[in-house]
Amino acid sequence: MYKTICQIILLLLFTSTRSLAQTSQNDSTATNFYPGKIWPDNNGVHINAHGGGIIYEKGTYYWFGExxxxxxxxxxxxxxxxxxxxxxxxxxxxxxIALKVSDDPKSDITRGAIIERPKVIFNKRTGNYVMWFHLELAGKGYGSALAGVAVSKKVTGPYTFLKSTRANAGKMPFYPMGTPESEKVNCSDTTKKDDKFFCRDLKPGQMVRDMTLFVDGNKAYHIFSSEENYTVQIAELNDDYTGYTGKFVRMYIGQQTEAPAVFKRKGTYYMIGSGCTGWAPNAARWFTAASIWGPWTFHGNPCKGPEANLTFGGQSTYVLPVAGKKDAFIFMADKWTPKNPIDGRYLWLPITFKGGNLQIEWKDKWNLSSFNGL
Structure with missing residues (x-):
């Protein structure tokens, strides 16, 4: 009996060790993306980084998310x-955890606040990694509409929370040369309904909701849904990337756009976003501009395939340039599950270009070889 028990224990240990080895091997030799499926990390746990963004640093990608x-x-x-x-x-x-919630009930990032769509960029001048995110104060629903800012000397953190803020309080938009007077804000003209939320928030600062960051040379920009989500604003950040310069534009005014994701290709600026339907998916939309300041041109839905009119069940969060590959960009989206948020899935798909037009086509399985030959 003793010998039999020992044999059973050894068999269980062997099976467990072999299983762990196989899990580790599978983790380290993964060679495909499976959009919408469970995506295990090195511990075999589904990745928990929703609404996120990625920074590439010295041969390594760092993914930050909720x-x-x-x-x-x-x-x-x-x-x-x-x-x-x-x-x-x-x-x-x-x-x-790169940025922990606070146990202090007076903190803006106390447990129970809403912290969404974190993005991190590196500031060469200060040597800081700078994190921005959409922040709603605990117990106030989505009424605060703030941006949160945190910094760290190390890419993985821990990050120190600096402040929360509305955007560009007291500032008027920048207008590219040639902008018609009819398109400029006039808070004394009550007939201009598309300006009413902007004018309401002129003094306290503009609302910040779904957001992203974009670095272009030495300049960085905060791009976010504003004015009760009816307008996207593109705001220039200051030299240390922790505040605004006061220069910003409004784009696609009055059209309710969320989930902006911005990138640059061959001198053209691209933006992918979504409509506003709460947690429910809707059709993606894309835009282009010759300058970050616009004018931006709307092009419709870039998605092709099953449920293309619903962005395959997801919503844009980031567009990732693939290091070492020319003209290679990955569309990152989240498939939200609001009743059980931890089960949210990730939809990563390759972006293809035909001239200046982009397309996002559904694939059950794909890998980076899709970009070969570009």
């Missing part, structure tokens, strides 16, 4: 912003 939990509280910040790292974009290592 850490969700199960159940209805999962749509508020109960833990913080999670960070993962990868050398190849397929396999991701858990780097822990």
């Amino acid at each position: 850490h969700k939990i199960a159940g209805p509280k999962g749509n508020s910040a109960q833990v913080g912003i999670h960070c993962y790292s990868s050398k190849d974009l397929y396999s991701w290592r858990d780097q822990g």
Whole structure:
């Protein structure tokens, strides 16, 4: 009997060790993306980085996103912003919580606040990694419409929360040369309905909701849904990337656009976003401009394939340039599950170009070889 028990224990240990080895091997040798499927990290746990963005640093990608939990509280910040790292974009290592929620009920990032769509960029002048995110104060729903800012000397953190802010208080938009007077804000003209939320918020500052960051040379920009989501604003950041210069534009005014994701290709600026239908998916939309300041041209829905009119069930969050590959961009989207937020899935798909036009086509399985020959 003793011998039999020992044999069973050894068999279980062997099976467990072999299983762990296989899991580790599978994690380290992943060679494909499976949009919408469970995506395990190095611990075998589904990646928890929703509404996120990626920064590439010295051969490594760092993915920052909202850490969700199960159940209805999962749509508020109960833990913080999670960070993962990868050398190849397929396999991701858990780097822990980069920015933790506060236990101080007086803090703007206290547990129960809403912290969404974190993005991180590096400032060469200060040597700081700068994180921005959409912030709603605890217990106030979506009425605060703030941006949160945090910094760290180390890419993976921990990040120190600096402040929350509305955008460009007291400032009027910048207008490119040739802008007609009829398109300029006039807060004394009450017939201009598309300006009413801008004028309402002129003194306290403009609303910040769904957002992204974009670096272009030495300049950085904060791009966000504003004016009750009826307008996207593009605002220039100051030299240390922790505040605004006061220069900004409004684009696609009155059209309710969320989830902006911005990138640059061959001198043209591209933006992908979505309509505003709460947690429910809708058709994506894309725009181009010769200058970050516009004018921006609307082009319609870039998606092709099943449920293309619903962005395949997801919503844009970021467009990732693939390091070392020319003209290679990945469309990153989230498939939200608001009743059980921790089960949210990631839809990563290659962007293809025909001339200046872009297309995002559904694929059940794909890898970076899709960009070969570009």
